[in-house]
Amino acid sequence: MSEFNSNVSSLQALKTWKTIPQLYRDKLVRNVFCGNCKDVVEIIQYSITENKYGLILEGKCRTCGGPVARVVEKE
Ligand SMILES: [Zn+2]
Structure with a gap:
């Protein structure tokens, strides 16, 4: 289970x-x-x-620790 780290998340996005x-x-x-x-x-x-396309998740890869991101598009 990923621990949610909210320090740079916007409240609305959350x-x-x-x-x-x-x-x-x-x-x-x-x-x-x-x-x-x-x-x-x-x-x-x-x-x-x-952003206008949806939610952006930015963090680290669990496997290699490199930066990864994904967009969760709005319906
Ligand atoms: Zn990786």
């Missing part, structure tokens, strides 16, 4: 994130592509921000 069902959120954080590992990895120590 609110939006929390509206996503927990099961689906777990899936999202475990389904991030890492360019370094060239594989799907889990994102850890991530922050959440929001």
